[in-house]
Amino acid sequence: xxFEPRIIGIACNWCTYTGADLAGTTRLKYPxxxxxxxxxxxxxxxxxxxxxxxxxxxxxxxxxxCHPGDCHYGTGNLYARRKLAITKKLLEFAGMEPGRFRVExxxxxxxxKYAEVVESFTNDLKALGPQTRFRIGKERGGGQ
Amino acid sequence: xxxxxxxxCHCGLNIAKTVRVSELAEFxxxxxxxxxxxxxxxxxSTPGQEMIQNDIRKHNLDRVIVAACSPLMHEKTFRKVIxxxxxxxxxxxxxxxxxxxxxxxENEDEATAKAKxxxxxxxxxxxxxxxxxxxxxxxxxxxxxxxxGIAGIQAALELAETGKKVYLVERNSTIGGHMAxxxxxxxxxxxxxxILTPKMDAVLQNPRIDLMTSCEVEEVKGFVGNFxxxxxxxxxxxxxxxxxxxxACTEKCPGKGVSEWDEGLVKRxxxxxxxPQAVPQKPVIDRDACVYFKTGKCxxxxxxxxxxxxxxxxxxxxxxxxxxxxxxxxxxxxxxxKPLLQYGYGRLPGVYHALEVERLFNAAGPTxxxxxxxxxxxxxxxxxxxxxxxxxxxxYEYCSRVCCMYSLKFAHLLKEKTHGDVYQLYIDMRxxxxxxEEFYNRLVEEDVKFIRGKAARVTDQSDNPDFAxxxxxxxxxxxxxxxxxxxxxxxxxxxxxxxxxxAKEMARLFNLxxxxxxxxxxxxxxxxxxxxxxxxLFIAGACQGPKxxxxxxxxxxxxxxxALTIVVKDRMELEAAxxxxxxxxxxxxxxxxxxxxxxxxxxxxxxxxSEINEALCKGxxxxxxxxxxxxxxxxxxxxxxxxxxxxxxxxx
Numbered sequence: 001x002x003f004e005p006r007i008i009g010i011a012c013n014w015c016t017y018t019g020a021d022l023a024g025t026t027r028l029k030y031p032x033x034x035x036x037x038x039x040x041x042x043x044x045x046x047x048x049x050x051x052x053x054x055x056x057x058x059x060x061x062x063x064x065x066c067h068p069g070d071c072h073y074g075t076g077n078l079y080a081r082r083k084l085a086i087t088k089k090l091l092e093f094a095g096m097e098p099g100r101f102r103v104e105x106x107x108x109x110x111x112x113k114y115a116e117v118v119e120s121f122t123n124d125l126k127a128l129g130p131q132t133r134f135r136i137g138k139e140r141g142g143g144q
Numbered sequence: 145x146x147x148x149x150x151x152x153c154h155c156g157l158n159i160a161k162t163v164r165v166s167e168l169a170e171f172x173x174x175x176x177x178x179x180x181x182x183x184x185x186x187x188x189s190t191p192g193q194e195m196i197q198n199d200i201r202k203h204n205l206d207r208v209i210v211a212a213c214s215p216l217m218h219e220k221t222f223r224k225v226i227x228x229x230x231x232x233x234x235x236x237x238x239x240x241x242x243x244x245x246x247x248x249x250e251n252e253d254e255a256t257a258k259a260k261x262x263x264x265x266x267x268x269x270x271x272x273x274x275x276x277x278x279x280x281x282x283x284x285x286x287x288x289x290x291x292x293g294i295a296g297i298q299a300a301l302e303l304a305e306t307g308k309k310v311y312l313v314e315r316n317s318t319i320g321g322h323m324a325x326x327x328x329x330x331x332x333x334x335x336x337x338x339i340l341t342p343k344m345d346a347v348l349q350n351p352r353i354d355l356m357t358s359c360e361v362e363e364v365k366g367f368v369g370n371f372x373x374x375x376x377x378x379x380x381x382x383x384x385x386x387x388x389x390x391x392a393c394t395e396k397c398p399g400k401g402v403s404e405w406d407e408g409l410v411k412r413x414x415x416x417x418x419x420p421q422a423v424p425q426k427p428v429i430d431r432d433a434c435v436y437f438k439t440g441k442c443x444x445x446x447x448x449x450x451x452x453x454x455x456x457x458x459x460x461x462x463x464x465x466x467x468x469x470x471x472x473x474x475x476x477x478x479x480x481x482k483p484l485l486q487y488g489y490g491r492l493p494g495v496y497h498a499l500e501v502e503r504l505f506n507a508a509g510p511t512x513x514x515x516x517x518x519x520x521x522x523x524x525x526x527x528x529x530x531x532x533x534x535x536x537x538x539x540y541e542y543c544s545r546v547c548c549m550y551s552l553k554f555a556h557l558l559k560e561k562t563h564g565d566v567y568q569l570y571i572d573m574r575x576x577x578x579x580x581e582e583f584y585n586r587l588v589e590e591d592v593k594f595i596r597g598k599a600a601r602v603t604d605q606s607d608n609p610d611f612a613x614x615x616x617x618x619x620x621x622x623x624x625x626x627x628x629x630x631x632x633x634x635x636x637x638x639x640x641x642x643x644x645x646x647a648k649e650m651a652r653l654f655n656l657x658x659x660x661x662x663x664x665x666x667x668x669x670x671x672x673x674x675x676x677x678x679x680x681l682f683i684a685g686a687c688q689g690p691k692x693x694x695x696x697x698x699x700x701x702x703x704x705x706x707a708l709t710i711v712v713k714d715r716m717e718l719e720a721a722x723x724x725x726x727x728x729x730x731x732x733x734x735x736x737x738x739x740x741x742x743x744x745x746x747x748x749x750x751x752x753x754s755e756i757n758e759a760l761c762k763g764x765x766x767x768x769x770x771x772x773x774x775x776x777x778x779x780x781x782x783x784x785x786x787x788x789x790x791x792x793x794x795x796x
Binding site: 017 | 766
């Protein structure tokens with residue numbers, strides 16, 4: 001069986017989560033590899049969430065927020081942008097392959113973009129294979 | 145130990161078609177702490193809701209998970225459901241198995257597997273959920289309406305009628321909007337001014353409406369129930385408190401400016417009222433056209449003003465108002481057709497756009513209602529070109545909805561006024577309104593020539609001597625399959641209705657989402673068409689998408705009712721999911737104080753720790769993620785809850 005990567009998505013309520021809903025209401029089709037956690041703002045994302053997702057065995061982590069400047073809370077995603085850029089560097093410094101952590105700005109009207117991002121990220125991760133560097137404990141869980 | 149109930153909705157076949165719902169419920173029943181799991185056709189219906197409530201009582205549930213549509217759709221519904229059964233409303237988790245699962249794949253196995261993982265994640269999170277107490281805030285009873293077109297006027301009048309105070313903010317020097325430019329309105333052909341100007345006057349006379357013309361919203365702070373709005377009063381250079389509207393100034397003024405109201409077809413004075421029925425009836429000075437402002441000499445208006453109202457030294461001023469709700473009715477722009485070189489607008493003098501033609505028809509227009517072209521001649525043949533920029537993937541993919549109908553109206557009026565030949569070049573004739581199709585049938589009887597095809601080009605070049613001096617419209621007639629060239633004197637373009645040029649800035653100012661074109665996005669396309677994602681902020685009219693007058697008026701009234709649901713209350717409930725500081729862990733670094741956009745965290749110097757003012761907190765969680773000591777947690781989105789959910793998601 002082909003390797004099916006498992007992606008943890010963390011999406012802000014106002015833009016990316018709503019954009020993902022729009023992809024659904026317009027019946028776009030994309031791979032089912034992403035499981036999304038909803039937070040109110042991308043600025044809520046603690047870098048430890050990302051690291052934890054990898055420890056839990058995620059093959060990729062996708063963070064989605066409003067476009068910089070369009071944050072529902074004004075400036076939240078500007079902080080998120082800086083923090084997540086450092087997180088990315090930290091992950092790579094600690095040995096994570098580049099390309100497993102992706103941050104995308106997807107607005108509530110960009111259902112198309114959401115579907116495209118999930119599709120391309122899934123394909124990238126398929127090429128990278130299973131993530132083992134950060135995973136703690138048991139083998140990949142069942143289900144897939 | 146939690147006692148969790150999982151309820152799986154079929155949503156008719158929306159979910160059940162792709163997700164094996166009974167298998168899902170069975171699976172959920174096997175998860176630790178889940179004491180009951182069931183599926184039902186429509187969980188949001190009365191029987192579905194009762195099923196949840198009965199199970200809460202019967203199984204003594206302390207957590208509820210509903211696997212259904214997006215939480216953005218029905219989280220509030222199900223919160224009420226469990227609250228009415230005695231559970232705290234925050235002990236609910238919604239699993240989105242519709243928008244983000246069943247609707248985005250056709251593969252049953254994949255969809256069901258994903259749904260299982262999502263439910264497991266929700267179970268993990270549900271165990272850690274905490275009951276929260278709602279907060280209440282006082283509500284300011286006033287409303288601000290932005291935009292004084294027909295939608296905004298309607299909203300303001302309706303609200304004032306209920307006894308509420310309304311601030312009506314309009315950037316131009318008069319209210320009326322696009323509708324004030326029209327001559328007749330379809331399909332009834334009643335005169336636009338006759339139905340609009342009484343409403344404009346009613347706004348002026350209403351003591352509860354504070355009409356703020358030449359004003360723009362500068363800054364918006366606060367939130368539902370308590371918006372603080374800063375408004376810029378642009379300098380008019382005329383003191384409207386002193387002015388008695390005698391308009392002696394406008395007669396003497398030597399300055400010439402472009403008449404926006406007449407779509408630039410004629411000049412107007414530098415000190416002017418936009419049109420004779422403008423509200424308020426008081427002039428303003430166009431700085432760019434004023435001789436005094438340009439040369440330092442003139443001041444004729446000042447000399448003739450009996451009231452001493454001219455105020456060349458006037459500056460922009462600011463005013464701050466507080467309102468409980470806001471209605472945006474900022475309207476649309478007409479697409480600029482100049483870049484569409486194939487139609488020759490701006491190059492060929494015989495080519496007009498729709499609003500210019502409205503002005504040519506209008507008795508108060510530049511030609512006194514006579515249809516004469518720029519060369520002074522009356523056209524003997526006219527072609528009306530539909531869908532210029534609309535229904536065009538290169539420009540605006542959507543249908544602008546009003547153009548077929550006003551093009552039919554133009555055809556009727558052109559026939560009446562010129563007795564010339566009128567051609568309609570259309571892709572499809574769209575007449576989906578009350579008495580609209582009948583109007584189309586009437587026009588068919590009136591000997592208007594209908595050609596089904598989108599015009600490809602307008603040119604004044606031809607080898608055919610019969611076409612000399614004519615504009616030639618080229619079109620593929622899709623009914624006969626032939627390419628034809630029609631010589632006419634006048635061409636009327638029906639361009640797309642598009643978002644205001646500054647719609648994006650407006651959206652940022654008010655924290656709104658826009659669709660891919662720039663129209664303001666409604667909360668839900670069917671069930672909440674006037675609400676936005678920002679609570680207390682409503683939209684009406686063409687700022688949301690192309691609309692005709694009846695729809696804009698209906699939305700104005702609707703938005704007034706929506707705003708009233710907020711300002712009618714003295715107090716309202718707020719989300720309880722706020723941030724809290726654990727004082728024993730706080731290191732006093734004040735990162736939270738620096739990052740919070742709302743000033744909610746306050747540093748207490750006596751205790752050397754931060755505290756969060758819950759009345760100001762919006763629950764975004766920025767401070768929690770910025771706290772180096774992890775001393776701040778965001779209720780309902782705690783670190784533990786998020787990480788537990790991820791753990792659950794990764795197990796399947």
